[in-house]
Amino acid sequence: MGNTSSMLTQYDIEEVQNHCNNRFTQREIVSLYQRFCALDRSGKGYISADEFMSVPEFAVNPLSQRLLGMLEGLNFKEFVEVLSAFSPLATIEEKLNFIFKVYDIRNNGKVSREDILRVLCDLSGNFLTDDQRQAVVTQALEESGYSKDDSLTPEDFLKILQKGSLKMEVEVPID
Amino acid sequence: MKKVQWTLDEKLDGVDRGTGRDASLFKPSNSEINLYQRHVEDLLSDSACKNDEVESLSVNVLDISPILSEAASAIIDDSFTRCFKSNPTEPWNWNIYLFPLWCLGVIVRYGILFPIRLVLLFLGWIIFLGLFLPVHFGIKGHDEVRRSIERGLVEFMCGVFVASWTGVVRYHGPRPSRRAKQVFVANHTSMIDFIILEQMTAFAVIMQKHPGWVGLLQKTVLESLGCIWFDRTESKDRLVVSQKLKRHVESEDSNPLLIFPEGTCVNNEYCVMFKKGAFELDCAVCPIAIKYNKIFVDAFWNSKKQSFTVHLIQLMTSWAVVCDVWYLEPQTIQPGETPIDFAERVRGMIANRAGIKKVPWDGYLKYYRPSIKLTEKKQQKFANAVLQRLGHSLQC
Numbered sequence: 001m002g003n004t005s006s007m008l009t010q011y012d013i014e015e016v017q018n019h020c021n022n023r024f025t026q027r028e029i030v031s032l033y034q035r036f037c038a039l040d041r042s043g044k045g046y047i048s049a050d051e052f053m054s055v056p057e058f059a060v061n062p063l064s065q066r067l068l069g070m071l072e073g074l075n076f077k078e079f080v081e082v083l084s085a086f087s088p089l090a091t092i093e094e095k096l097n098f099i100f101k102v103y104d105i106r107n108n109g110k111v112s113r114e115d116i117l118r119v120l121c122d123l124s125g126n127f128l129t130d131d132q133r134q135a136v137v138t139q140a141l142e143e144s145g146y147s148k149d150d151s152l153t154p155e156d157f158l159k160i161l162q163k164g165s166l167k168m169e170v171e172v173p174i175d
Numbered sequence: 176m177k178k179v180q181w182t183l184d185e186k187l188d189g190v191d192r193g194t195g196r197d198a199s200l201f202k203p204s205n206s207e208i209n210l211y212q213r214h215v216e217d218l219l220s221d222s223a224c225k226n227d228e229v230e231s232l233s234v235n236v237l238d239i240s241p242i243l244s245e246a247a248s249a250i251i252d253d254s255f256t257r258c259f260k261s262n263p264t265e266p267w268n269w270n271i272y273l274f275p276l277w278c279l280g281v282i283v284r285y286g287i288l289f290p291i292r293l294v295l296l297f298l299g300w301i302i303f304l305g306l307f308l309p310v311h312f313g314i315k316g317h318d319e320v321r322r323s324i325e326r327g328l329v330e331f332m333c334g335v336f337v338a339s340w341t342g343v344v345r346y347h348g349p350r351p352s353r354r355a356k357q358v359f360v361a362n363h364t365s366m367i368d369f370i371i372l373e374q375m376t377a378f379a380v381i382m383q384k385h386p387g388w389v390g391l392l393q394k395t396v397l398e399s400l401g402c403i404w405f406d407r408t409e410s411k412d413r414l415v416v417s418q419k420l421k422r423h424v425e426s427e428d429s430n431p432l433l434i435f436p437e438g439t440c441v442n443n444e445y446c447v448m449f450k451k452g453a454f455e456l457d458c459a460v461c462p463i464a465i466k467y468n469k470i471f472v473d474a475f476w477n478s479k480k481q482s483f484t485v486h487l488i489q490l491m492t493s494w495a496v497v498c499d500v501w502y503l504e505p506q507t508i509q510p511g512e513t514p515i516d517f518a519e520r521v522r523g524m525i526a527n528r529a530g531i532k533k534v535p536w537d538g539y540l541k542y543y544r545p546s547i548k549l550t551e552k553k554q555q556k557f558a559n560a561v562l563q564r565l566g567h568s569l570q571c
Contacts, residue, residue: 020317035251038260047298055248056540060549062557067246086247099239120236127552136561140233147373161238168240170248 008033019077023084023094028172032083036076038075046073062123066102086170095168096161100154114138232564242553255536258445263473267389272292284492288449292339292491299335303328311399325399326377326430333374336367340472341495344371349462350504351376357505358420360453361434361463362525364443365476366483367490368465371498378433379423381405381416389483401429417452433463436518439538442475443467446526447538454521455514459505462521468497479541501528 013026024032039055040047049072053059059128061067078164084090085098103119116137124133138148144160146152152160307328314321337344351359359378361368366389369380379401384390403422403480405416423429436449442465454460467474472493476486490496503524508517526533 030184032251038256039250052250053544054368054541055249055253056536056545057255059248059547060553061242061246061249062550062554063242063246066242067243070252083247083251086241086244095240099243102239102243103237116236119239121240123239123554125551127551127555127558128561132562132565135238136565139235139565143231144233149184160233166238166240168244170244170251173252 020081020084023087112151218276253533291389296339303332333370340490343497358460380433449518451514454518461505462503464501464525466529471495
């Protein structure tokens with residue numbers, strides 16, 4: 001039948017909480033576990049890409065493929081750690097790090113022009129031409145004081161995005 | 176990086192018991208896709224509106240936080256999965272004096288009630304088949320009489336079924352009458368919806384063909400009521416079925432037609448989008464709302480988790496099945512209303528009466544991925560916002 005919190009011991013909850021730097025309360029972790037088990041229908045201990053895509057609200061998101069790369073195959077502890085960037089308690093650096101990881105697909109610590117172009121492609125689909133995309137990236141980089149072929153580091157991201165307000169929070173429902 | 180392709184001929188896992196299903200056959204029609212788009216946009220528009228005060232293009236492009244938040248929010252909780260969640264029962268027997276009471280309850284339910292109900296059901300079946308088969312095969316020529324006896328017998332058999340779960344059903348509203356040019360629609364929680372309604376009136380229902388003993392019953396007994404079968408795995412079927420429906424509705428002799436427009440079982444807390452098929456038959460639509468009382472048993476049939484037999488056994492080992500059935504006022508399509516708007520209006524009536532929440536998702540999303548058009552809408556919005564700022568700064 002349904003998975004209840006009796007499957008997670010207090011010790012497990014505390015371990016997960018430590019792993020995500022206390023960004024979620026214990027009740028939120030229990031709630032997330034119920035959700036994890038609901039999505040992991042075959043009880044493998046991780047959620048497959050197909051199971052993520054069976055959530056229609058997620059499947060219609062333009063960045064779903066990128067996020068799949070970061071989320072599929074993770075066990076519960078790692079899953080909570082990745083999602084902790086969306087907690088209201090997360091710092092600006094943690095949120096920006098997450099955004100950086102979405103861009104840094106090759107995981108080499110730098111976001112190149114091609115990386116930005118690729119994400120822009122996901123975001124805009126067929127509604128921007130190649131030329132328009134190139135112009136957008138060039139302008140975006142030059143506006144922030146970089147040359148059009150520069151690669152960005154996490155510190156650069158911090159500098160650029162710190163000006164705006166980052167609305168990157170989700171609320172974990174606790175029943 | 177492994178890319179998950181969701182082309183339309185992809186076979187999905189989590190396939191329903193018994194029949195393998197090809198995802199492409201559940202595609203909604205184009206007008207239905209437009210409706211879903213509108214609704215889903217309404218649902219998602221309050222989260223993530225691009226901040227119009229942001230002036231610089233760089234922030235607009237690099238700050239993907241609203242889109243990421245939408246995705247994370249969907250991962251943590253989404254309104255579609257909630258429709259099919261059966262709430263786990265809270266264990267209440269964890270102390271010294273309640274636990275023996277609960278044990279006693281289990282003994283009574285499994286040891287006393289269940290065998291009695293099983294015997295009752297068995298006897299009911301014998302009486303039913305003993306009368307039905309001779310009538311069906313024996314009385315040739317007097318079709319009117321034969322059919323009215325068969326109807327009475329089916330109503331009796333459904334009554335036996337309902338008694339076998341100690342069903343307490345309260346019917347509100349005028350009973351369905353036998354007339355041409357009317358069709359009944361109801362919200363769907365389990366196949367027992369059909370049995371509960373059938374015990375009061377012998378409906379002809381449109382159903383998915385099932386395997387196993389249910390399929391056998393469908394072929395023999397339910398055929399006599401004029402039930403119409405469809406097979407989700409046959410896409411050409413759609414036109415044929417809609418023609419059959421039209422013919423059935425127009426004839427005076429046929430039993431009133433019952434349709435479950437949600438197309439799938441939902442957990443009786445939510446109501447998914449109605450398919451428009453029942454609403455374009457050019458006749459009156461009589462809504463029926465069904466609400467089960469969860470205190471006694473959760474009647475939601477999660478066909479992916481349980482077979483119907485297991486579901487029946489679960490019902491027969493609970494205390495009772497308590498539900499309310501409301502027969503609502505017949506509705507006709509208003510001038511200027513499309514069938515889809517009409518379906519939405521009726522869905523609103525049913526959801527209101529039963530006290531369940533409406534969600535803008537198509538029930539068949541259990542079997543296929545959402546249309547690419549929904550993603551494209553978002554991409555278009557983003558592209559427009561970017562182009563605006565691109566053009567704006569070129570002018571300065």
